[in-house]
Amino acid sequence: MPTERLLLIIEDDAAFARTLSRSFERRGYTVLHAxxxxxxxxxxxxxxxxxxxxxxxLNGNTSGLSCVQMLHQHNEAMLIVVLTGFASIGTAVEAIKLGACQYLAKPSNTDDIEAAFGHIAGNTEVELTARSTSIKNLEWERIHEVLVETDFNISETARRLGMHRRTLARKLEKQRVK
Structure with a gap:
């Protein structure tokens, strides 16, 4: 792990970024916010x-994945954690490929994020699920896969999926079903 505790938070929600910044500052980090x-x-x-x-x-349907790529190109040793309220297998895989060390679904707190910084090696002891993926989860994964392909453009995603834009918007507003 890096010895200097300089942390960059890239978050468009100012209130959440401020809370996260304060929490990390109490833990001895110097925090920058973008x-x-x-x-x-x-x-x-x-x-x-x-x-x-x-x-x-991020705002304007900008994908944080391009930020991950930029950060990794700037410093390959940087420990990058991606936070999202729109978790999917597709975006998780891409985030790791682009240089993130961990991918966490919101809500995640400072303890979760700091633990993710420390847990960069793989774990062969992760429990495998015996349950197959539901149709709703498969639909959710496909929607988010296309969202990533279109840089989170809702209209283009709806067109590619063959559904009305409002239908897609409603699906994205609903809570993910497990």
Whole structure:
């Protein structure tokens, strides 16, 4: 793990970012905050953080995956955790491929994120589920896979899935069924 405790939070929800920043500062981190990829790039020109927390979906339907890629290119040793309220297998796989060390579904707290920074090696002891994936989960995965392909463009995603835009919006507003 990096010795310098400089953390970059890329999160467009100002209240959540402020709460997360305060919590990490109490744990001895120096925290930088960016609400967009452009703001993060400007901070990277002046700083070299060892840690980053990236929201998967930023304002304007911008994908946090491009932020992960930028951060990893800036510093391959940076420990990057992706936080999302739109968790899917597709985005998790892409986040890891692009350089994230962990992918956490919201709500996650500072303890979860800090544990994720420390848990960068794989674990062969993870329990396998005996239950097959439900139709609702498969639909959820496919929707999010296409969302990633379209950079979170709702209209284009709906067109590719062959559904009305409002129908897709309603599905995305519903709580994920397990």
């Amino acid at each position: 609400a967009s990829q452009d703001e993060a790039a400007a901070l990277l020109a002046q700083h070299n953080p060892g840690y980053a927390v990236v929201d998967l979906k």
